Amino acid sequence: KAGVTQTPRYLIKTRxxxxxxxxxxxxxxxxxxxxxxxxxxxxxxxxxxxxxxxxNKGNFPGRFSGRQFSNSRSxxxxxxxxxxxxxxxxxxxSLGPTGTEPQHFGDGTRLSIL
Amino acid sequence: xxxxxxxxxxxxxxxxxFLTINCTYTATGxxxxxxxxxxxxxGLQLLLKAxxxxxxxxxxxxxxxxxxxxxxxxxxxxxxxxxxxxVYFCALTPGNTGNQFYFGTGTSLTVxx
Numbered sequence: 001k002a003g004v005t006q007t008p009r010y011l012i013k014t015r016x017x018x019x020x021x022x023x024x025x026x027x028x029x030x031x032x033x034x035x036x037x038x039x040x041x042x043x044x045x046x047x048x049x050x051x052x053x054x055x056n057k058g059n060f061p062g063r064f065s066g067r068q069f070s071n072s073r074s075x076x077x078x079x080x081x082x083x084x085x086x087x088x089x090x091x092x093x094s095l096g097p098t099g100t101e102p103q104h105f106g107d108g109t110r111l112s113i114l
Numbered sequence: 115x116x117x118x119x120x121x122x123x124x125x126x127x128x129x130x131x132f133l134t135i136n137c138t139y140t141a142t143g144x145x146x147x148x149x150x151x152x153x154x155x156x157g158l159q160l161l162l163k164a165x166x167x168x169x170x171x172x173x174x175x176x177x178x179x180x181x182x183x184x185x186x187x188x189x190x191x192x193x194x195x196x197x198x199x200x201v202y203f204c205a206l207t208p209g210n211t212g213n214q215f216y217f218g219t220g221t222s223l224t225v226x227x
Binding site: 056 | 146148150156157158159160163165203207214215216217218219220
């Protein structure tokens with residue numbers, strides 16, 4: 001069974017640009033969550049989608065947005081990139097909606113802002 | 115709000131030593147609790163979980179018991195190996211509010227032969 005797949009693995013952008021990251025969940029998983037991981041802040045929750053609806057949102061500015069498609073694949077978009085957006089962005093999928101099932105993580109997209 | 119407080123690292127142990135990594139939580143309602151591990155160069159992997167009070171999660175020789183009275187979920191292993199060197203994260207989900215996970219800051223463990 002294929003795991004969570006994130007593309008691309010690495011991205012280099014400059015300030016002011018925008019970027020779109022992609023995540024394909026494990027087959028059958030309908031919940032997709034996004035996290036930002038940095039050495040200083042650790043793992044911070046961005047948002048969660050279930051059946052194409054955003055159910056939870058973390059404390060990030062509106063420049064961070066996402067969406068989920070009918071096949072459960074998800075994309076995350078960051079506009080007007082800032083140096084502080086440099087991080088590892090992790091996607092995780094879960095089977096159900098209740099939070100009692102574990103999340104399965106992808107290997108992440110490492111975003112570097114120059 | 116909901117949160118997880120995890121023991122500061124880094125932790126360095128000799129092979130076969132006993133390991134405890136402390137984790138306490140703050141949550142309203144009935145959270146589920148998890149330990150995740152991140153090996154060098156790899157993604158996060160679920161190590162174990164517990165979904166209600168007094169449950170014990172276990173995997174690969176690691177154990178953690180969900181203690182509601184002390185709001186704790188400490189990770190233990192009786193005899194660590196070099197291959198256990200990794201970063202360990204404690205995490206919770208608040209309950210029936212979806213899959214918003216709150217993670218601790220992570221504890222880096224190095225096991226030396």
